[in-house]
Amino acid sequence: MESQGEAGRINQRRRTRKDILAAAARLLRMGRSPGMDDVAAEAGVSRATVYRYFPSVEALLVEAPLDGAVPGPAEVFGGDPSTDPVDRADRAEAILHDMVYRNEGQLRAMLAASLQRGEARAEGVPVRQNRRMPLIRAALAPARSRMSGEAHDTLCAALALMYGVESMVVFSDVLGIGEAQARRIKSWAVRALVRAAMEESEAHASSTRNVMPRASGL
Amino acid sequence: MESQGEAGRINQRRRTRKDILAAAARLLRMGRSPGMDDVAAEAGVSRATVYRYFPSVEALLVEAPLDGAVPGPAEVFGGDPSTDPVDRADRAEAILHDMVYRNEGQLRAMLAASLQRGEARAEGVPVRQNRRMPLIRAALAPARSRMSGEAHDTLCAALALMYGVESMVVFSDVLGIGEAQARRIKSWAVRALVRAAMEESEAHASSTRNVMPRASGL
DNA sequence: AAGTTTGTGAGACAACTGTATCATAATGAG
């Protein structure tokens, strides 16, 4: 055999890699912040092998699968007759809220890893993925035609501030607020923002003044 | 001398502590993420001494002073005749916005440090400083008497999601939005939230229904 | 000037991270 790299023993490597990620996710789900030794022991492989698949513990934790698949827009609003953007935005937040608090430890690790990209960052490390915007867009779909593009983008960006892990960090670490309180506060804020954007768009329909700033590149 | 603890050599200890924090801030301002050795060398003290004042690198970086003092409520609203909570909240956000983007590197390091080893949380060590709540409270002071305590606390918590470093992380890393855009979006959202809370409170004054959830412990 | 208290420096130490090397065992091709 001369073709190396791709066609060595793909199945074995895939299985090992999957086992390592599963072990990491299992430990993260226990609330621990595992080190390489822990992951290796849990996966039943040696520490050196884990390092052969992931260059650092951060890179490993970032790729560890989340508990419970993050539902896409189709799963959330698929067979949904509701057309009220306020309710839909609120419900989308509730779903992401549950996912975030169920995977708190892992998401914190992922956020921390993405923040250290300040100085010297490796090449292959995956950046941050954006799970929230598709959900937000889908939630606001019924109101999309009633708003200007700028108003829609601004609202999307503002909602993105409340939908992700970062809001949980603020609630927990800065404000010392628990999950239930956080959910109630975000629910109120999300509804207020969507309502405000729609009211401004309606007002804009009769006058020519645009209250909302532009927000492109989303 | 038998009374130890308080009256030992307070001045010396204060000076050492200040030097260590200043050294850490100096290194952070260079964009580095210093370790204990670096801080000790920069401060001109031994590594053991640094550990005598701060139990970990995280605790040290969290307390490191920022470039340009964060103005307190007095400096911002001291000789200020404005009483519109919407404008005041917007202006407070603008001030914190400038501070955040001026200290982006250090604040990212501080945020990462606070997330890093979330497992072993020390007892007396503050996880995060809370610079934003005093400003938010001062901004909303003119409206404080016109709202219920629950409505006020909920609004404060919702605003706290937009005032700090975390919103910058969302804008930059998740949405890819620059500073000016971020400021405009936050300005709109802040104004919309304050306005919504005040309108609901006015409506509440005539009816008995309370739309806003409770948020205590701020 | 004692003598005592107390902050500091120096170094040893275990634990963990990330890298490198070598030997072994599993795998697939002939």
Add this chain to the structure above:
DNA sequence: CTCATTATGATACAGTTGTCTCACAAACTT
């Protein structure tokens, strides 16, 4: 089956973090 390929295990290693102990020197008290 036989043999070369290759993933893996077992180490050893340097670097860092955080703890600890001991000795020294600066301060305060009398």
